[in-house]
Amino acid sequence: MFHIYCPHCCEHREEEEFHVKGQAHIARPVDPEALSDEEWGNYLYFRKNPRGLHHELWVHNAGCRKFFNVTRDTVTYEIKEVYKVGEQPSVVSPADKV
Amino acid sequence: MSETNSAVAIMNQVPGSDADVRGESPLHHVGLADITDQSNGDAGVVFSEAGLLGHLTLRCEPSSPLIAVAQTILGIALPLTPLTSVEQGDLVVRWIAPDEWLISLPNDQVFDLETRFRAEMNGHHSLVNGSGGMTVYKLRGRHVVDMLKKSTPVDLHDSEFPVGKVVSTVFAKSGAVIRRTGESEFELVVRRSFADYIWLWIQDASQEYGLAVAS
Numbered sequence: 031m032f033h034i035y036c037p038h039c040c041e042h043r044e045e046e047e048f049h050v051k052g053q054a055h056i057a058r059p060v061d062p063e064a065l066s067d068e069e070w071g072n073y074l075y076f077r078k079n080p081r082g083l084h085h086e087l088w089v090h091n092a093g094c095r096k097f098f099n100v101t102r103d104t105v106t107y108e109i110k111e112v113y114k115v116g117e118q119p120s121v122v123s124p125a126d127k128v
Numbered sequence: 129m130s131e132t133n134s135a136v137a138i139m140n141q142v143p144g145s146d147a148d149v150r151g152e153s154p155l156h157h158v159g160l161a162d163i164t165d166q167s168n169g170d171a172g173v174v175f176s177e178a179g180l181l182g183h184l185t186l187r188c189e190p191s192s193p194l195i196a197v198a199q200t201i202l203g204i205a206l207p208l209t210p211l212t213s214v215e216q217g218d219l220v221v222r223w224i225a226p227d228e229w230l231i232s233l234p235n236d237q238v239f240d241l242e243t244r245f246r247a248e249m250n251g252h253h254s255l256v257n258g259s260g261g262m263t264v265y266k267l268r269g270r271h272v273v274d275m276l277k278k279s280t281p282v283d284l285h286d287s288e289f290p291v292g293k294v295v296s297t298v299f300a301k302s303g304a305v306i307r308r309t310g311e312s313e314f315e316l317v318v319r320r321s322f323a324d325y326i327w328l329w330i331q332d333a334s335q336e337y338g339l340a341v342a343s
Binding site for chain 2: 039040096
């Protein structure tokens with residue numbers, strides 16, 4: 031178990047109160063009709079699985095029930111940064127373009 | 129969204145005194161009145177249920193001008209600081225999320241308050257009467273923090289959890305909105321469907337400290 035900072039409640043809470051919702055910053059295509067099957071398939075099903083920094087969407091489901099973003103190191107589990115939806119991460123690995 | 133304020137049909141959920149209906153709280157089957165023990169002064173945890181209260185969930189953007197309207201209707205300002213609550217007489221307003229508050233007050237005042245909100249709040253907001261879905265447990269006693277520590281992962285130390293603080297969190301295998309109402313006094317808002325489970329859990333967790341039921 032580890033503590034996660036909720037940017038809406040403004041305090042750390044147990045991991046038990048949260049759920050991870052997968053990769054963050056996935057923009058829905060503006061015009062899905064114009065996509066090829068491969069592009070649509072990539073949008074719908076294909077996710078990053080990095081070794082190292084990963085930007086994830088989390089939800090404080092037992093608390094304020096708000097979504098927010100977490101930048102986490104998948105090797106060490108260390109949370110580098112927590113930021114609200116709509117904001118951009120300040121901790122970015124060189125290989126990772128958000 | 130429509131700007132009209134009469135589109136929502138509301139009804140008084142509390143039956144009139146002439147109706148042949150008896151209100152039953154979620155712990156009605158326990159018969160708390162029969163096991164109330166006024167003499168048990170040694171009990172480390174004292175439990176009581178504040179059943180059949182009225183609960184309104186208000187949702188509104190904190191930057192909206194409607195916040196001021198809500199303040200006029202309630203007579204107190206909505207708590208905008210995270211994890212805080214305000215109280216005035218029988219009225220309690222708890223911060224749940226940046227755009228959500230839980231308003232509790234006596235059952236017979238809910239319909240009037242809801243009617244006022246419908247009439248005076250023009251704009252983007254939501255008000256839901258969840259009175260039947262929740263109940264309130266009041267816990268006090270010198271071992272109340274010890275009992276709660278077994279049940280929830282939040283930090284209950286005085287420095288982290290002062291009087292007036294409110295958190296929505298996990299409680300046992302369920303959830304609760306926990307508010308500190310005094311030095312060794314807490315209040316839990318729990319879902320009706322989990323009321324019996326949490327009552328059984330509290331009995332078990334309080335066993336080593338002694339549990340008394342107050343009216």
